[in-house]
Amino acid sequence: MILMHDVVIIGSGPAGLSAAIACRENDLDVVVLDEFPKAGGRLLGQLHQEPTGEWWNGVKETEKLLERANMLDTDIRLEVSVYHVEKVDDTFNIFTNKGTLEAKNILIATGAAESAAPIPGWTLPGVMSIGAAQVMTNVHRVKVGEKGIVVGVNVLSAAIAREMQLAGIDLHSMALPAANVITGDGSNPIKVMDGLARIAHLAPSKFIQFGSRFARASAFVRNTAVKFFPPGGVKMWGMPVHIRKAVTAIHGEEKVESVTICKVTTDGDPIPGTEEEVEVDFVCIAGGLYPLAELAAVMGVPFKYIEELGGHVPVHNEQMETDVEGLYVAGNITGIESAKVAGAQGTVAGYSIAKHALQDHSLEENITNAMEQVKTVRANASIQFHPKIDQGRARVAQAFEVNAINSDK
Amino acid sequence: MTNNRIVDHPVLGRLADRKEITFTFDGTEYTGYEGDTVASALLAHGIRTLRVHEESKRPRSIYCNIGHCYECRVMVDDARGVRACLTPIKEGMVVSSGKGLPNPLDASIPPEELPRTYQEYEEQSKEGKGDTDA
Numbered sequence: 001m002i003l004m005h006d007v008v009i010i011g012s013g014p015a016g017l018s019a020a021i022a023c024r025e026n027d028l029d030v031v032v033l034d035e036f037p038k039a040g041g042r043l044l045g046q047l048h049q050e051p052t053g054e055w056w057n058g059v060k061e062t063e064k065l066l067e068r069a070n071m072l073d074t075d076i077r078l079e080v081s082v083y084h085v086e087k088v089d090d091t092f093n094i095f096t097n098k099g100t101l102e103a104k105n106i107l108i109a110t111g112a113a114e115s116a117a118p119i120p121g122w123t124l125p126g127v128m129s130i131g132a133a134q135v136m137t138n139v140h141r142v143k144v145g146e147k148g149i150v151v152g153v154n155v156l157s158a159a160i161a162r163e164m165q166l167a168g169i170d171l172h173s174m175a176l177p178a179a180n181v182i183t184g185d186g187s188n189p190i191k192v193m194d195g196l197a198r199i200a201h202l203a204p205s206k207f208i209q210f211g212s213r214f215a216r217a218s219a220f221v222r223n224t225a226v227k228f229f230p231p232g233g234v235k236m237w238g239m240p241v242h243i244r245k246a247v248t249a250i251h252g253e254e255k256v257e258s259v260t261i262c263k264v265t266t267d268g269d270p271i272p273g274t275e276e277e278v279e280v281d282f283v284c285i286a287g288g289l290y291p292l293a294e295l296a297a298v299m300g301v302p303f304k305y306i307e308e309l310g311g312h313v314p315v316h317n318e319q320m321e322t323d324v325e326g327l328y329v330a331g332n333i334t335g336i337e338s339a340k341v342a343g344a345q346g347t348v349a350g351y352s353i354a355k356h357a358l359q360d361h362s363l364e365e366n367i368t369n370a371m372e373q374v375k376t377v378r379a380n381a382s383i384q385f386h387p388k389i390d391q392g393r394a395r396v397a398q399a400f401e402v403n404a405i406n407s408d409k
Numbered sequence: 410m411t412n413n414r415i416v417d418h419p420v421l422g423r424l425a426d427r428k429e430i431t432f433t434f435d436g437t438e439y440t441g442y443e444g445d446t447v448a449s450a451l452l453a454h455g456i457r458t459l460r461v462h463e464e465s466k467r468p469r470s471i472y473c474n475i476g477h478c479y480e481c482r483v484m485v486d487d488a489r490g491v492r493a494c495l496t497p498i499k500e501g502m503v504v505s506s507g508k509g510l511p512n513p514l515d516a517s518i519p520p521e522e523l524p525r526t527y528q529e530y531e532e533q534s535k536e537g538k539g540d541t542d543a
């Protein structure tokens with residue numbers, strides 16, 4: 001016979017771990033599953049300087065969460081991949097590479113994945129996503145190469161480029177991906193500039209200062225800035241950042257040897273005759289993040305496309321409940337935000353699950369406080385991936401209400 | 410072997426001494442550290458190529474490094490299609506690179522001579538046409 005758990009949590013990132021802690025504080029029988037060999041999710045690799053000058057060190061933050069989880073005897077199982085989930089009557093069946101688990105409740109906290117920004121030659125060894133470089137550098141402490149280039153200019157790639165520099169890895173520059181049907185806004189200098197203006201309040205740097213001058217400027221002024229963007233790029237910690245140059249191709253026989261860069265118009269169209277070849281031995285592609293939500297889709301949770309949250313998100317309410325009774329979501333699966341927000345959402349989900357499992361209404365207060373905490377953390381976030389997060393969140397909550405009314409009819 | 414390791418780091422500090430672990434990749438012995446994945450241990454030795462594309466035989470390496478893209482499929486002991494970026498190395502582990510597969514549609518065959526049925530494919534294979542060196 002299979003043991004029936006109170007809750008199985010899929011994902012041991014900040015959301016999953018925080019939820020597990022809240023559940024264990026209420027003495028629920030919890031199992032946390034993660035396919036990565038270390039707990040902590042994408043928090044592990046994070047390393048940035050807060051505007052106060054303090055370092056946000058993901059390894060240390062993970063240790064803190066794990067210490068609390070271990071003190072509460074939390075059952076965390078690593079190297080376990082969940083490939084399917086089903087609900088039969090009131091029981092969730094969780095199918096993994098190491099057998100099937102049964103639970104009365106589940107929390108899907110699978111986080112985010114990186115969008116592809118394919119450019120010719122991107123399958124060559126030495127080309128990797130920007131997140132791959134983050135994990136190699138800060139988690140495994142292995143250099144991804146001698147000299148590289150970052151393709152894609154956004155908040156995540158700027159943060160990780162800095163992390164590579166700190167680790168002594170030489171970067172030639174950052175530039176946009178050449179425009180194609182998939183790269184979209186990431187190839188459009190004006191859109192990229194809008195994005196940079198939004199992160200202007202983040203970590204102190206020359207580049208960010210450059211962006212901040214345009215943060216509150218009119219669209220006209222910003223477009224002018226794009227038009228007259230310095231041909232040598234704007235230096236960030238000594239490395240040129242280009243928004244009027246794009247990488248059009250990656251070359252090499254058995255591995256990356258060079259890339260072609262060319263100038264682009266303010267709309268991102270390549271300007272013929274401006275191509276130059278740059279020798280590099282690795283390339284990091286940064287196409288942005290989207291919620292990793294397949295398991296919620298398999299369960300039949302309704303979805304809504306919300307640009308501000310990074311893509312299709314499972315519809316849920318502020319208590320982190322979905323339409324499927326006993327199924328909860330938290331963290332980046334509900335929208336792309338910083339690890340602190342993901343953790344705060346996990347706490348909400350944990351208390352919601354405890355309330356449901358124990359039918360204990362005295363937990364209402366914990367839930368309300370935890371929901372307030374999410375808002376506070378969000379308002380003070382030093383990293384923000386998308387503007388208008390609040391509006392995006394409101395639209396999801398509204399979608400949940402509409403679904404609830406419709407199913408009552 | 411430590412030349413690709415980030416030993417000293419201004420914020421994360423000095424890399425702690427960890428237990429050495431020996432494994433093989435395509436028959437050659439390599440040493441990594443406890444906590445390494447197959448992908449990180451090999452990259453520390455400068456090895457990027459983990460497999461070749463099944464059809465084109467072009468070299469492939471990690472792409473996402475966190476289990477999402479399946480670009481890093483290798484064979485570990487007897488299991489095929491294992492993600493190198495999620496698999497911790499273990500003492501004595503036998504890892505081999507992901508291999509190409511026979512491809513009946515050899516690019517050197519002109520389109521008008523490509524087999525139209527399985528029978529024609531078998532006949533051509535007997536004549537030594539097609540690409541069978543997996």
Ligand SMILES: Cc1cc2nc3c(=O)[nH]c(=O)nc-3n(C[C@H](O)[C@H](O)[C@H](O)COP(=O)(O)OP(=O)(O)OC[C@H]3O[C@@H](n4cnc5c(N)ncnc54)[C@H](O)[C@@H]3O)c2cc1C
Nearest residue numbers: 011013014015034035041042082110111131331332339342
């Ligand atoms: C590559 C990458 C880099 C990032 N870097 C930063 C950064 O520098 N700064 C920042 O603020 N934010 C960063 N983020 C955003 C990040 O998503 C949040 O900061 C935060 O980590 C989200 O927490 P989470 O708990 O929702 O998910 P995660 O931290 O992503 O944790 C999810 C966990 O679920 C596991 N998982 C997923 N699917 C399965 C499955 N089917 N079976 C078993 N386990 C599964 C994963 O292995 C992972 O450990 C990054 C995101 C990515 C994808």
Ligand code: FES
Nearest residue numbers: 474476478479494
């Ligand atoms: S590199 Fe993407 S799954 Fe391993």
